[in-house]
Amino acid sequence: MNKRSPKFHSRRAMQIHRLLFCLLLLLGKPAFLSARQAGGAAQQLQQSVQQGQRGAAATGAHPGAGSEATIAPEGIANLKLSPGSMVDVHVFEEPDIDGSYRLDSAGEITMPLGGRIPLASLTLPEAEAAIGAKLVAEEVLKTAHVVVNIDEYNAENVVVIGEVATPGRYPILTAHKLKDILAMSGGLTAIAGNEIVLHRANQPTGVTEAIHDNGGLSDPIAMDVDINPGDSVLVKKAGIVYVLGAVNRPGGYVMQEHGELNLAEALALAMGTTPQASTNKTRIIRKGPDGTLLEISSLYDKVTKGEVAPLVLHPEDIVFVPTSGVKATVSLIQSELNAAATATIYRY
Numbered sequence: 635m636n637k638r639s640p641k642f643h644s645r646r647a648m649q650i651h652r653l654l655f656c657l658l659l660l661l662g663k664p665a666f667l668s669a670r671q672a673g674g675a676a677q678q679l680q681q682s683v684q685q686g687q688r689g690a691a692a693t694g695a696h697p698g699a700g701s702e703a704t705i706a707p708e709g710i711a712n713l714k715l716s717p718g719s720m721v722d723v724h725v726f727e728e729p730d731i732d733g734s735y736r737l738d739s740a741g742e743i744t745m746p747l748g749g750r751i752p753l754a755s756l757t758l759p760e761a762e763a764a765i766g767a768k769l770v771a772e773e774v775l776k777t778a779h780v781v782v783n784i785d786e787y788n789a790e791n792v793v794v795i796g797e798v799a800t801p802g803r804y805p806i807l808t809a810h811k812l813k814d815i816l817a818m819s820g821g822l823t824a825i826a827g828n829e830i831v832l833h834r835a836n837q838p839t840g841v842t843e844a845i846h847d848n849g850g851l852s853d854p855i856a857m858d859v860d861i862n863p864g865d866s867v868l869v870k871k872a873g874i875v876y877v878l879g880a881v882n883r884p885g886g887y888v889m890q891e892h893g894e895l896n897l898a899e900a901l902a903l904a905m906g907t908t909p910q911a912s913t914n915k916t917r918i919i920r921k922g923p924d925g926t927l928l929e930i931s932s933l934y935d936k937v938t939k940g941e942v943a944p945l946v947l948h949p950e951d952i953v954f955v956p957t958s959g960v961k962a963t964v965s966l967i968q969s970e971l972n973a974a975a976t977a978t979i980y981r982y
Contacts, residue, residue, distance in 0.1 A: 718788030835864025873949025
C-alpha cells in the first residue's frame with residue numbers, strides 16, 4: 635500500500651474543510667436571510683408601535699380608539715328628539731326588536747310588536763320610558779328595560795331677523811342663551827332697539843313675548859334667556875330722530891334710554907345750532923298715521939326761556955333748524971326728507 639506524504643494529507647484535509655464550509659453556506663443562506671428579514675420586520679414593527687404611542691400621547695387618544703375623536707354636541711344631556719332624527723334602541727328582554735329607527739314627520743317610530751311610538755320633543759331618558767311603557771301596554775313584555783342612543787341628529791333652525799348683522803336661519807340642537815344666538819348672527823346693528831320679540835315654537839303664531847334689553851349685549855337678565863330650537867327672534871329697530879339744517883352735527887340719533895328723547899336733548903346731541911340758525915323757526919316734521927306730513931312748531935325760544943317744556947319727539951321725527959332768511963317751502967321740506975334718508979346715524 636502506497637503511503638501518502640504528510641503534505642498530501644494536509645492538502646486533502648483543507649479541501650474537505652473548504653467543501654464542507656461551502657455546503658454549510660449554501661444550506662444556511664436562506665435561513666440566515668429569513669432571520670435577517672424577520673429581524674428587520676420586527677424592528678419596523680417596533681418603530682411603528684413607538685410612533686403610534688407617541689401620537690396617542692400627543693392627542694390624548696387611548697389604545698383601540700378611532701383615528702378621530704367624536705365630540706358630543708353642546709347640551710347633549712338635554713337634547714330633545716325631533717322628526718328626522720335616528721335612534722338606536724336596545725331592549726334587554728327582547729333583542730329581536732333591537733335596531734335603528736328614524737322619527738317620521740310626525741315624530742314617531744314604528745317598532746315590531748310595539749307599533750307606533752311618539753318620541754318627538756322627548757329627551758333620551760324620556761324616550762326610553764316611553765318605549766318601555768308602550769311594550770308593556772301592548773303586552774309584549776311584562777317589564778321592559780330599554781336603552782336609547784342617538785345615531786343621527788336633526789337640528790332645528792332658530793330664525794333671527796331684524797337689526798342684526800347677518801339675519802337668517804341658524805341650526806341648533808339644544809337650547810342656547812339669547813346672547814349666543816345674537817353672536818351667531820353677527821351681533822346687533824348700530825340702530826338696534828332695546829326690545830327683542832320672541833316667538834316660541836310651541837306657541838300659536840300670534841303669541842309672542844317681549845324682552846327689554848336695557849344694556850345691549852351686557853344686560854345679564856335679557857341675554858340669559860333660553861332660545862329653543864324652532865324659536866324665532868326679532869330684534870326691533872330703535873326709534874331714530876333726525877336733526878338737520880343749521881346745526882353743527884346734522885344726522886340721525888338713536889332714541890335710547892327707553893326710547894325717549896325731547897327737542898332740547900336732540901339739539902344737544904347735534905352739538906347745538908350754528909350762528910346762522912334761525913332758532914325761533916325750528917320746527918318738527920312728523921308723518922301722520924295716514925302718511926301725510928305734519929309741521930309742528932317747536933316753540934324753541936319759549937323752551938330756552940323755561941316757559942314751556944321741550945317737545946317730546948317721536949321715532950322718525952325730523953327736527954329742522956332753518957338758516958336765517960330761508961323761507962320754508964314744500965320743496966325745502968322734501969329736500970330735508972331726502973337728507974334724512976341718507977343721514978349719518980349716531981348712537982350715543
